[in-house]
Amino acid sequence: MPKKKVVDSDEEEELDEEELHQVQSGRATKVSARPRRAAAAAVQKLTQKLIDGDDEDEDGEEELVEIPKAALTKYKTDINAEPNTVHVIKKDDINPAMLKALLVDEWPTWASKTGGWPDLNVPYEYEHRLRELSLVLEGSATVTIPGGKAVEIHTGDFAVFPKKLVCTWVITEPLKKKYYEFSR
Incomplete structure (x- = not known):
């Protein structure tokens, strides 16, 4: 099985796919033997690999939802967030026409158990490499931002x-x- 490098500021460790899966599912015994930061980094890399590589159809072509530019322009105020903030529109204030125009029903779904992200029992620090729009279907989370x-x-x-x-x-x-996720 190919090894994946997990890089931590204090150490470097090689994990294979099964060990990464164990870390992600919270079953890893190695987590207590090394800083949890390294475990979180391994999970982030695996999660990103899944995000980047799982959107393929039978022909190997990526199936990406493309939100119409007109929808992005029309709802620009609703879908923008200032740097270092999270903009939240509460359930009762959401315009259903916006969700339809943004093709929310076609977006991928992500899920996690309670604890950190994903499925760790420690808080998980995450850097959004692209702008992200999210609609919470079930559950709740606390997101702590800089400051x-x-x-x-x-x-x-x-x-x-x-x-x-x-x-x-x-x-x-x-x-x-x-x-x-998008860069516009």
């Missing part, structure tokens, strides 16, 4: 994460969300 401000997201909320935002996730109820 220590905690933002709660719950079932039905629509959240916007700006590109390059580094935030810490704690899943407080099993979470399922639709998400869309």
